Amino acid sequence: MEKNFEDLADGSVGLSIDDGKAILASLQRHLVQQQSSLYILFRRHCQGCGGTRPIKDYSTRTIQTVYGAVTVPSPRLYPCRHCIPGVDFTITPVSELCPDRATPELMALNAKLGAMMPYRTAADVLAEFLPEQSPKSFTTLRHRTLAVGRRLEEKEKLRMFHEKSDTRERRQGELLLPGDLEREFVLSIDTAHIPKVRGRETRSFEAVICHASRGGVGSKGGTLFVFPGTSRTRMRAEALHALTYLGYQGKGEITVISDGAECLKRLKTALPQPATHILDWFHIAMKLRPIEQIAASVSRRPPPDAPDNLAETVESVRWLLWNGQTDRALDLINHLLRLSKLEALGSTICHLFRQGLMNLTTYIEQNRSSIANYGERYRAGKRIASTSAEASVNNLVARRMVKKQQMRWTEKGANLLL
Numbered sequence: 001m002e003k004n005f006e007d008l009a010d011g012s013v014g015l016s017i018d019d020g021k022a023i024l025a026s027l028q029r030h031l032v033q034q035q036s037s038l039y040i041l042f043r044r045h046c047q048g049c050g051g052t053r054p055i056k057d058y059s060t061r062t063i064q065t066v067y068g069a070v071t072v073p074s075p076r077l078y079p080c081r082h083c084i085p086g087v088d089f090t091i092t093p094v095s096e097l098c099p100d101r102a103t104p105e106l107m108a109l110n111a112k113l114g115a116m117m118p119y120r121t122a123a124d125v126l127a128e129f130l131p132e133q134s135p136k137s138f139t140t141l142r143h144r145t146l147a148v149g150r151r152l153e154e155k156e157k158l159r160m161f162h163e164k165s166d167t168r169e170r171r172q173g174e175l176l177l178p179g180d181l182e183r184e185f186v187l188s189i190d191t192a193h194i195p196k197v198r199g200r201e202t203r204s205f206e207a208v209i210c211h212a213s214r215g216g217v218g219s220k221g222g223t224l225f226v227f228p229g230t231s232r233t234r235m236r237a238e239a240l241h242a243l244t245y246l247g248y249q250g251k252g253e254i255t256v257i258s259d260g261a262e263c264l265k266r267l268k269t270a271l272p273q274p275a276t277h278i279l280d281w282f283h284i285a286m287k288l289r290p291i292e293q294i295a296a297s298v299s300r301r302p303p304p305d306a307p308d309n310l311a312e313t314v315e316s317v318r319w320l321l322w323n324g325q326t327d328r329a330l331d332l333i334n335h336l337l338r339l340s341k342l343e344a345l346g347s348t349i350c351h352l353f354r355q356g357l358m359n360l361t362t363y364i365e366q367n368r369s370s371i372a373n374y375g376e377r378y379r380a381g382k383r384i385a386s387t388s389a390e391a392s393v394n395n396l397v398a399r400r401m402v403k404k405q406q407m408r409w410t411e412k413g414a415n416l417l418l
Contacts (some may be wrong), residue, residue, distance in 0.1 A: 006366070011074035016128065017128075018146075020132065021067075021068075021130070021131035021132075023052050024067040024131055025067055025068040025131040025132060026069060026130070026191035027067070027217075028065055028066075028067035028068055030178045032063060032065060032070040032072060033070065033072050036063075036072040036073070036074075036093075036097060037072075037073070038096055039093055039094075039096075039097050040073070040075060040093045040094070041264040042093075043077060043091065043093040044077060045098070046080040046082070046083060048080060048082075048083040049080060049083055051080055051081075051082055051083075053077040053078055053091070054077070054079075054081065054339050055075045055076070055077055056075075056076040056077065056078055056090050057075065057076055058073060058074075058075050058208070059074050059075070059076070059092045059320055060072065060073055060074055061071075061101070062101065063094070063098050063101060063102070063103065064101060064102040064103070064106055065102075065103045065106055065108050066103065066105050066109060066130060067130065067131055067132075068130075068132035068133075069132055069347065072094060074092060074093075074094040074095070074096075075092075075093075076091065076092050076199070077090060077091045077092075077093065078090060078091075079091070093111065100144075100147070100223070102144065106144075107144050107147070107148055108124070108148065110122070110126075110141045110144040110145055110148075111145045111148035111149070113125060113141070114125065114141050114142060114144070114145030114417075115145060115400070115417060117399070117400075118373070119138040119141050119142045119145070120138045122138070122189050123137055123138040123141050123162050126141070129394075130385055132283045137417070145416075145417065146413065146416045146417065148241070149416030149418075150416055150417070153415065153416060156199070159241070160234075160237040160241075161340050164295075181215045181216035181219070181381055181382065181407060182214060182215050183252045183253050184214070184215065184216070184252065184253045184254075184255055184382060185212070185213075185214050185246055185248055185252055185255070186212070186213050186215075186245055186255050186256075186257060186382075186383050187210055187211075187212050187239055187242070187254070187255070187256045187267070187271075188210065188211045188212075188213070188258070188262075188373045188383070188385075188386035188387070188388045188389040189208065189209070189210040189211075189256060189258045189264050189267065189389055190208075190209055190210075190258045190386050190389040190390055190392075190393055191203070191206045191207065191208055191209070191230065191263070191264065191388065192206070192207050192209060192223065192393045192397040192398065193206060193207075194206075194207055194228065194397060195399055195401075195408045195409065195416050196408060196409065196410070196411075197408045197409065197410055198408060200317040202324075203307070205228055205229070205411055205414075206228070206229065206230055206263075207226060207227065207228045207229070207414065208226065208227055208228075208229070208230055208235060208264075208311045208418065209224070209225075209226045209389050209392045209393050209397065210224070210225055210226070210235075210238070210239065210308065210389060210412060211224050211388035211389045211391075212224070212225075212239070212242035212245075212246060213245065213246070213388065214246045214304045216380070216382045216383060217382070217383055218381075220247070221246075222388070223242050223245050223246065223339055224392055225239075225241075225242060226392070226396055226397075226418045227237040227415060227418065228411045228414050228418065229411065230263040230264075230413045232266055232267075232270060235266075235267055236270035236271070236361060238268070239267060239270070239271060240271070240272075243271075243272075245357075250270075250272065253274075254271050254272060254275040254276070255275070255276050255277075255278055255383075256271070256275065256276070256277045256278070257277075257278045257279075257280055257383060257384075257385065257386045257389075258277070258279075258386055258389075259279070259280050259283045259386070260278060260279060260283065260363060260366060260367045260370075265277055267372065273418070276372075277369075278370055278371075278384070279367045279370040279371050279378075280384075280385050281322075281384045281385050282386070282387070282390075283363075284321055284364075284387045285318075285370075287356075287360045287363050288314075288317070288318055288321075288360065289357060290352070290356045291317075291353065291356040291357060291360065292314050292315070292318070293312070293342070294349060294352060294353050294356070295310045295311040295313075295314040295353075296311050298310055298311070298349070299311040313332065313335075314336075314373055316332060317329050317332050317333060317336075317360075320332065321364070321371065321373070321374075322374050322375050323373055323375045323376075324371060324372055324373035324374065324375075324376070326364060326371050328362060329364065330359060330361065330365070331349050333357050333360060333361050333364075334361070335417060336357055337354060337357055337358070337361075351418075352363055353412060372384075388414075396418060397403060397418075400417075401414065401417070
């Protein structure tokens with residue numbers, strides 16, 4: 001690793017990446033061989049009688065590590081003849097030490113990078129900074145990523161099978177402290193559409209993304225769960241596990257924030273009661289936005305015989321919905337629909353305005369029971385929108401699986417990656 005004066009003059013100071021790779025690979029090779037030899041000696045010693053297990057044959061095994069591949073001796077051992085006589089199966093200590101032929105750290109690193117970026121890009125990053133990581137082995141990285149996801153999925157299924165959650169109604173028995181935002185457990189939930197592989201019945205399938213947190217706006221922490229499909233059983237099991245992780249013990253307020261999708265609204269009835277479902281304010285605002293734009297455009301250049309104070313009336317609809325006065329808002333919308341002076345705006349503008357009002361009316365009537373007093377919650381520092389779930393949709397699904405990488409997925413493959 002010596003450097004001459006010309007190298008120093010060119011700015012080559014210290015170890016280069018290639019030098020570091022060579023040193024780490026050599027050191028890793030020495031450590032792994034020493035540790036595997038020690039484990040083989042340990043397994044040759046019978047824990048029952050203190051004897052020595054006989055060796056059937058010798059072979060070698062290559063173990064992939066973060067700092068390169070290491071080839072180690074891998075003998076096969078017979079069971080102890082004194083403790084288990086007449087049995088011919090063999091034991092391979094190196095296989096017990098590293099069953100995947102790759103260290104858990106390398107598996108975790110592959111899974112982490114493979115979940116955040118394309119497999120080819122992740123393989124190039126590993127090859128750039130780590131020794132003996134071939135950039136062409138992106139298929140191996142993909143297999144390792146999905147293998148880690150498969151193990152997490154199996155562990156999750158076992159947990160849901162053995163876990164018994166009590167969903168009986170338990171009302172708060174403590175003193176109600178005003179302004180205690182930690183009493184509220186919020187589940188912000190949303191769905192995303194993932195393109196399906198060609199040749200299937202449908203072109204896409206849904207995935208559920210939920211961010212569970214405790215406290216109001218700006219509170220740190222929380223947990224995230226995501227899975228393909230909209231199974232109510234899976235949704236309930238994941239939500240109960242998230243609540244337990246956040247410290248829920250039957251006391252406190254549970255709030256579910258989502259859009260008007262029926263599959264998400266059903267989550268409220270599956271959770272410990274009392275639980276509340278709140279319609280995401282962002283979706284209401286998006287329904288109001290085109291109506292307000294038309295009203296503002298008309299107010300700037302009002303045609304003859306146009307309705308007076310049209311923009312102020314539409315603003316009143318927003319104010320009523322913001323403060324949870326659903327009935328008054330619907331009455332005001334119906335009043336706008338009955339206005340005969342809307343015809344003076346022109347056929348196209350009148351049609352768009354009426355269509356927007358009708359869409360808003362349908363949306364509010366379908367979700368009447370989920371509209372809360374958003375102004376009161378906002379002033380109290382509580383959450384009124386599922387922005388955390390929307391951000392997770394963009395990071396987990398849109399960026400990795402839909403927008404920047406226009407790929408098609410099977411439900412199984414998407415589930416393991418998510």
